[in-house]
Amino acid sequence: GDSVTQTEGQVALSEEDFLTIHCNYSASGYPTLFWYVQYPGEGPQLLFRASRDKEKGSSRGFEATYDKGTTSFHLRKASVQESDSAVYYCALSDQGGSAKLIFGEGTKLTVSS
Amino acid sequence: GGIITQTPKFLIGQEGQKLTLKCQQNFNHDTMYWYRQDSGKGLRLIYYSITENDLQKGDLSEGYDASREKKSSFSLTVTSAQKNEMAVFLCASSTWGNYAEQFFGPGTRLTVL
Secondary structure (H helix, E strand, C coil): CCEEEECCCEEEEECCCCEEECEEEECCCCCCEEEEEECCCCCCEEEEEECCCCCEEEECCEEEECECCCCECCEEECCCCHHHCEEEEEEEECCCCCCCEEECCCEEEEEEC | CCCEEEECCEEEECCCCCEEEEEEECCCCCEEEEEEEECCCEEEEEEEECCCCCCEECCCCCCEEEEEEECCEEEEEECCCCHHHCEEEEEEEECCCCCCCCEECCCEEEEEC
8 A cells, every 4th residue: 555654753953954854655646745744732734745746845944846756755954943843744645536644654853952 | 714623632531431532623624534643653544534424444443433423523432442542633624635735633632541
């Protein structure tokens, strides 16, 4: 079945560091790919999504590019802030026409000042 | 905009007890979901409902029942609570389609004594 793998379980950075969180997926065709962010005490919220090869999604300084060739959707940010500390989830949509999502395991980002 | 309300915020029960979690949304979305969130395992789908009176099993439905009483509400019942299912339960809603954004509630934290 379809799956999503996030390599990093936890990432610790200092403010202004560059962030990369790796996301690889396994699915046929062109699933829509998502990044969600979850702050403490809240539910996940959509950061951005992409549905076509080479499409770039971006929001709040975060970005990721849909790469069909490497089946990846890596999250990057050039300069992180303490307020970016959260759990980040990569997800893909079920292609059966539903809105079902398959989530990766999540990456906890901690940014210190 | 809209909001998803989950009650209760914290739920404590005894092993073997039947427990019910409730979710309400005012987005007027057709589709609603229940996820279980375990640390390091991401979000796993328990049940979803495409429309009122519809129920579909997710990957983690064993040990749970669900009920879509009306378009705005979706309940989840833990049929016999076990210590190994202590987790946060998240409710979400969305429109239909594989590009749809899911909107999440803040979660119910289940503790089993």
